[in-house]
Amino acid sequence: MTGYDRALTILGAAMLAALWVLPLIYAVWTAVHPSEYEARFVLTAPLTLANFIEAWQAAPFARYFLNTFVLVTVIVICQFVLCTLAAYGFARYRFPGRDILFSLVLLQLLVMPDILIVENYGLLRRMGLVDTIAGIALPYVASGFGVFLIRQTFMTVPQELDDAARIEGAGPLAILWRVYVPLAKPVYLSYGLVSVSHHWNNFLWPLIVTNSVETRPLTVGLSVFSAVDSGVEWSVINAATLMTSGPLLVAFLLFQRQFVQSFMRAGIK
Amino acid sequence: MLTRQWVHGWLLLMPALTFIFLFTHIPAVVTVWNSFFSTARGRRPSVFVGLDNYERLINDPVFWKVLSNNLWFALGTIPTSIALAIAMALFVNRQFLGRSLVRMAYFTPTVLPLIAVANIWLFFYTPGFGLVDQILGAFDHGQTNLLGNPDTALAAIVVVSVWKEAGFFMIFYLAALQAIPPQLAEAARIEGAGGWTIFRRITFPLMMPTTLFVSINAVINSFRLVDHIFILTAGGPDNASSLLLYYIYETSFRFWDTAYGATLTVAMLALLCLLAIGQFFLFDRRVHYK
Numbered sequence: 001m002t003g004y005d006r007a008l009t010i011l012g013a014a015m016l017a018a019l020w021v022l023p024l025i026y027a028v029w030t031a032v033h034p035s036e037y038e039a040r041f042v043l044t045a046p047l048t049l050a051n052f053i054e055a056w057q058a059a060p061f062a063r064y065f066l067n068t069f070v071l072v073t074v075i076v077i078c079q080f081v082l083c084t085l086a087a088y089g090f091a092r093y094r095f096p097g098r099d100i101l102f103s104l105v106l107l108q109l110l111v112m113p114d115i116l117i118v119e120n121y122g123l124l125r126r127m128g129l130v131d132t133i134a135g136i137a138l139p140y141v142a143s144g145f146g147v148f149l150i151r152q153t154f155m156t157v158p159q160e161l162d163d164a165a166r167i168e169g170a171g172p173l174a175i176l177w178r179v180y181v182p183l184a185k186p187v188y189l190s191y192g193l194v195s196v197s198h199h200w201n202n203f204l205w206p207l208i209v210t211n212s213v214e215t216r217p218l219t220v221g222l223s224v225f226s227a228v229d230s231g232v233e234w235s236v237i238n239a240a241t242l243m244t245s246g247p248l249l250v251a252f253l254l255f256q257r258q259f260v261q262s263f264m265r266a267g268i269k
Numbered sequence: 270m271l272t273r274q275w276v277h278g279w280l281l282l283m284p285a286l287t288f289i290f291l292f293t294h295i296p297a298v299v300t301v302w303n304s305f306f307s308t309a310r311g312r313r314p315s316v317f318v319g320l321d322n323y324e325r326l327i328n329d330p331v332f333w334k335v336l337s338n339n340l341w342f343a344l345g346t347i348p349t350s351i352a353l354a355i356a357m358a359l360f361v362n363r364q365f366l367g368r369s370l371v372r373m374a375y376f377t378p379t380v381l382p383l384i385a386v387a388n389i390w391l392f393f394y395t396p397g398f399g400l401v402d403q404i405l406g407a408f409d410h411g412q413t414n415l416l417g418n419p420d421t422a423l424a425a426i427v428v429v430s431v432w433k434e435a436g437f438f439m440i441f442y443l444a445a446l447q448a449i450p451p452q453l454a455e456a457a458r459i460e461g462a463g464g465w466t467i468f469r470r471i472t473f474p475l476m477m478p479t480t481l482f483v484s485i486n487a488v489i490n491s492f493r494l495v496d497h498i499f500i501l502t503a504g505g506p507d508n509a510s511s512l513l514l515y516y517i518y519e520t521s522f523r524f525w526d527t528a529y530g531a532t533l534t535v536a537m538l539a540l541l542c543l544l545a546i547g548q549f550f551l552f553d554r555r556v557h558y559k
Contacts, residue, residue: 005362006365007361007462009359009360010363010365011362012356012360013361013363013365013371013546014367014371016353016360016375017357017370017371017374017375018271018374020374020375020377020378020432021374021377021434023386023389023390023393023438024377024378024389024396025393026392026400027389030392032440043311062391066302072532074332081284082284082285082288083285085281085282085284085285086281086284086286087284088283089277089278089279089280089281089282090280090282093274093275093277093278093281094274094278095274095275095278095279096275096277098491099483101286104290104294105285105286105289107293107294108289108293110489110541110542110545111293111297111538111541112293112493113292113293113296114491114493115492115493115514115537115538115541116292116293116296116297116515116532116534117514117517117518117521117534118300118303118304118517118521118527118530118534119296119297119300119534120292120296120533121521121522121532123292123296138292139288139292139293141288142284142285142286142287142288142289143289144289144293147285169302170350172277172281185352195381200382201381201382201384202382202517203382203384203496203499204495204496207499208518208522209437218382219382219384219385219496222382222384222385222388223384223499223500226388226500234392234395237388237392238388238389238392241285241385241388241389242385244382244385245380245381245382245385248381248382249377249380249381249442252380253373256369256373256376259376259380260372260440261377263379263437263440264440264443264444265440
């Protein structure tokens with residue numbers, strides 16, 4: 001590796017990185033300056049939080065935050081419980097139809113509920129769950145991806161540990177809880193991070209299901225807010241945009257390594 | 270004893286499978302069933318219409334338009350983001366000062382909601398005022414309207430998707446790169462191979478499983494993710510940037526023609542299956558290193 005080659009690589013890397021953060025930097029710039037500076041880049045431009053305050057007051061973002069928080073929490077907890085049970089069944093039990101059922105579960109990696117919006121909406125209407133947070137969550141509470149991911153980990157747990165616990169008289173659920181779950185902690189972290197960011201960002205399905213402030217998550221709220229293009233200034237819209245992605249972004253900056261590793265682990269298995 | 274194992278196994282699966290079947294498999298089957306019926310309107314109930322919806326599908330110019338859009342969208346997004354992802358991974362795989370900063374820059378768009386991403390880019394594309402026009406203006410280029418022009422709207426959306434996805438794919442390539450034994454490159458270098466040859470003959474072929482995985486992911490995403498269309502163009506102008514799922518949404522939830530929406534969904538399902546099968550066979554012969 002020559003020094004020249006190396007310098008060229010670093011230059012390329014830095015230029016691409018600059019290009020990649022440019023949109024974000026620009027959004028931050030407009031959000032923290034008065035709207036006169038939207039397109040004027042002077043270092044002496046006064047900093048302000050007024051755009052954030054205006055956005056916060058112009059739409060019920062506090063409610064949207066709460067809705068998203070409840071939604072994501074419900075989904076992740078349900079996913080953990082349901083996927084863990086199913087993963088244990090697939091990993092350590094023998095029963096007729098297991099392999100067929102498992103391939104049906106894997107089919108969900110290809111055909112996701114996201115695509116079946118027409119029929120799922122009809123189903124939700126018949127259940128009377130349109131415009132509820134439960135309605136947004138239901139199609140996602142069990143995920144084929146989660147079952148697959150956790151099953152892969154459970155299969156690496158030595159059978160001897162399972163047997164030992166069984167001899168001591170522990171039931172299946174106790175074994176699952178005391179032996180398997182603690183050993184799979186890193187996978188739960190990965191899956192949790194991936195799932196949280198996925199459902200925090202989900203838009204189309206919540207858009208279809210919700211039609212009131214009480215249920216709308218942040219993404220839908222943001223789109224409603226920025227669709228009112230009459231009079232809302234760009235600086236305010238950008239402030240709202242950053243605000244809604246803020247918690248995830250901050251979490252990402254704090255736990256960068258875990259995030260990257262989580263997405264990696266979730267993808268490779 | 271055996272039957273008890275069966276019962277326990279079944280009980281463990283039951284809760285998850287109930288929800289998975291309820292919201293994925295059953296709806297998929299019912300969608301196919303519904304595509305043979307008409308949409309109930311007012312006092313007219315839904316009736317069996319045979320293949321009428323499919324006849325309409327074949328004669329629907331908008332369907333073919335969004336289908337070809339989806340194809341161009343996939344062709345525009347996937348190879349570019351894979352190439353960029355590989356470049357990013359190669360960059361970040363080296364040791365240098367500020368490496369983690371660079372990696373963070375690449376990966377950050379992945380964490381943002383697609384809706385937020387679209388908002389940011391909409392501002393970029395604003396005619397006369399956005400950053401794109403300001404940069405072009407510095408070169409004495411007139412005002413542009415990339416999103417409002419049927420010739421450029423889809424390309425503008427492709428750019429947004431590439432920006433969003435490349436960093437995500439990078440991490441898979443990064444993992445793949447770290448799994449390649451460094452001795453291979455060393456041996457090749459002793460034999461006098463240059464950097465490009467090493468990449469083309471060793472690194473790239475060894476990353477083929479990753480490329481397969483990433484491209485399947487990317488194809489599914491190109492059908493599944495249409496959030497940015499809502500913000501950027503609403504499918505316009507004249508369906509120039511509409512994608513299949515967006516058209517399904519419009520048909521079913523704006524015009525409430527759910528039967529035709531179901532028919533479009535069947536087309537989408539068929540396409541996804543076809544792609545999965547095709548990709549499997551296409552790549553299967555080239556991926557030796559599983």
